[in-house]
Amino acid sequence: MTTQELLQGAKAAKSAAAALSTQEKNRLLLAMADSLVQHQADILAANDQDVEAARATIAPVMIDRLRLTGDRVAAMAQGLRAVADLPDPVGDVLSEITRPNGLVIRKVRVPMGVIAIIYESRPNVTADAAALALKSGNVCVLRGGKEAIHSNTAIVAALRAALRENGAPETLVNLVEDTTRASATQLMEARGLVDLLIPRGGAGLIRACVENAKVPCIETGTGICHVYVDRAADLDKAVAIVYNAKTSRPSVCNAEEVCLVHRDVAPVFLPRLKQALDEKHVELRLCPEAAAIIPGTPAGERDFDTEFLDYILAVKVVGSVEEAVAHIAAHSTGHSEAIVTQDRAAADAFCAGVDSAAVYVNASTRFTDGGEFGLGCEMGISTQKLGARGPMGLCELTSYKYIIEGDGQVR
Known part of the structure; x- marks a missing residue:
C-alpha cells in the first residue's frame, strides 16, 4: 500500500474513531494489550532482526533504544492498560457561559482527527502512540525508522489483530511501510489528510519537520538537560541525582547532558561526583575551573x-544561581532542568528564572515522562510553548470546538 493510499484510509476512519464510546475504547485498548503479550514471540523475533542489522551502523548505547525484551513488551502492554484506566478527555466541557441573549456557549474537547507520528529507533513508541491516539478518539499514522521496521510491523500486526477481532476498523492504527525520506516528506505535506504531525527523535528529524511541514506540527524535544548543584545542596542527594540523570539511560531525551556546580562546593563535590561516575566510565568534558579540580x-x-x-557529561563551575540560570537560557533546548539545593530562595529563583517545560527541585530530570507524570504513556515531549508543552498525554491530543444552544435567537 502506498503512503497516499494509507493516508486516505486513515482519513476515512476518522468518523469511526470519534464515534467510539469510552467503554468501547477501553475494551479495545485492553484487547490490544493482551494481543501484544500473545504475540510476544513474534515481536521479539522481529526485534532480533532489527538489532542484528543495526549493530554495524549505530552506537552500542543506541542499541538499547532499539532492543525489546519480554519485560519491555510487558511494559508496553501495561502502558495500554494504564491508558484504558485514564479518564477520557473527549466531550469534556472546558467552559460554559450563558450570554445575556440566552445563548448557552460550551467549549468542548474533541479529537484532532488523523495524527501522524514520525519517530526513530524506539519501537515502544509504536504501542504508546497507538494507545493515546485511540483513547483520545484519533486515528494514528505511524512512520518509524528503517532500523526498527521489523519490530514496528510486528507490533502493529498485533494491535490490528485485536482491533479486527473486536469489530473495529484496522485503519484506526496505520504503519507506513516506506521508510525512505519520501514518506516522511509526504506526511509533512499531507494537507487535508493529516491534522497534526508529531516528530519524535533526534535534532535533525525534528528540525526537518518543523522547518518543512505544511501541516500543523508539534516541536518535540531534543534534550540538553541541566542539573545545577547549588552552594546549599545536600551533596549526597546531588551525587545520587546527577548519577541517575546521566547514567540510568543516557540514550533518552530526559537524560542529563550538563552539570553546573556552584564554585563554593565544587572542590568537594566534583571529586565525589567523578568517583561515582567512574563506575559507568562516564567521560567528563570540563570547563577550565572544573579541570583544575578533577581530571577529564x-x-x-x-x-x-x-x-x-551517551556516557558523556559536560561540567561547568558557576558563581551563583543567576549565573546557572543564564547559562541554561543560553544553551538549553527547553526540555528539563533541575536544581539541587536546601535553600528555598535559591530553588524559587531557579524555578522562576528557568524557562523549560519541566523544572525540578531536588529530583532527577529522568522523571520527565508521560508514565511518571501519571499520563499512562506519552506521544512525545513538547518543548514549544504554543499548545502542548512537556509530556503529551491524552488532553494534548485533543482540540476543542464551541457548541452553542439557543431558542430562536437571531442577530
Whole structure:
C-alpha cells in the first residue's frame, strides 16, 4: 500500500474513531494489550532482526533504544492498560457561559482527527502512540525508522489483530511501510489528510519537520538537560541525582547532558561526583575551573550545546544561581532542568528564572515522562510553548470546538 493510499484510509476512519464510546475504547485498548503479550514471540523475533542489522551502523548505547525484551513488551502492554484506566478527555466541557441573549456557549474537547507520528529507533513508541491516539478518539499514522521496521510491523500486526477481532476498523492504527525520506516528506505535506504531525527523535528529524511541514506540527524535544548543584545542596542527594540523570539511560531525551556546580562546593563535590561516575566510565568534558579540580577532557566549543545521548557529561563551575540560570537560557533546548539545593530562595529563583517545560527541585530530570507524570504513556515531549508543552498525554491530543444552544435567537 502506498503512503497516499494509507493516508486516505486513515482519513476515512476518522468518523469511526470519534464515534467510539469510552467503554468501547477501553475494551479495545485492553484487547490490544493482551494481543501484544500473545504475540510476544513474534515481536521479539522481529526485534532480533532489527538489532542484528543495526549493530554495524549505530552506537552500542543506541542499541538499547532499539532492543525489546519480554519485560519491555510487558511494559508496553501495561502502558495500554494504564491508558484504558485514564479518564477520557473527549466531550469534556472546558467552559460554559450563558450570554445575556440566552445563548448557552460550551467549549468542548474533541479529537484532532488523523495524527501522524514520525519517530526513530524506539519501537515502544509504536504501542504508546497507538494507545493515546485511540483513547483520545484519533486515528494514528505511524512512520518509524528503517532500523526498527521489523519490530514496528510486528507490533502493529498485533494491535490490528485485536482491533479486527473486536469489530473495529484496522485503519484506526496505520504503519507506513516506506521508510525512505519520501514518506516522511509526504506526511509533512499531507494537507487535508493529516491534522497534526508529531516528530519524535533526534535534532535533525525534528528540525526537518518543523522547518518543512505544511501541516500543523508539534516541536518535540531534543534534550540538553541541566542539573545545577547549588552552594546549599545536600551533596549526597546531588551525587545520587546527577548519577541517575546521566547514567540510568543516557540514550533518552530526559537524560542529563550538563552539570553546573556552584564554585563554593565544587572542590568537594566534583571529586565525589567523578568517583561515582567512574563506575559507568562516564567521560567528563570540563570547563577550565572544573579541570583544575578533577581530571577529564577539556570542554570544546560545542560541548555545552550537544545532546550526547551517551556516557558523556559536560561540567561547568558557576558563581551563583543567576549565573546557572543564564547559562541554561543560553544553551538549553527547553526540555528539563533541575536544581539541587536546601535553600528555598535559591530553588524559587531557579524555578522562576528557568524557562523549560519541566523544572525540578531536588529530583532527577529522568522523571520527565508521560508514565511518571501519571499520563499512562506519552506521544512525545513538547518543548514549544504554543499548545502542548512537556509530556503529551491524552488532553494534548485533543482540540476543542464551541457548541452553542439557543431558542430562536437571531442577530
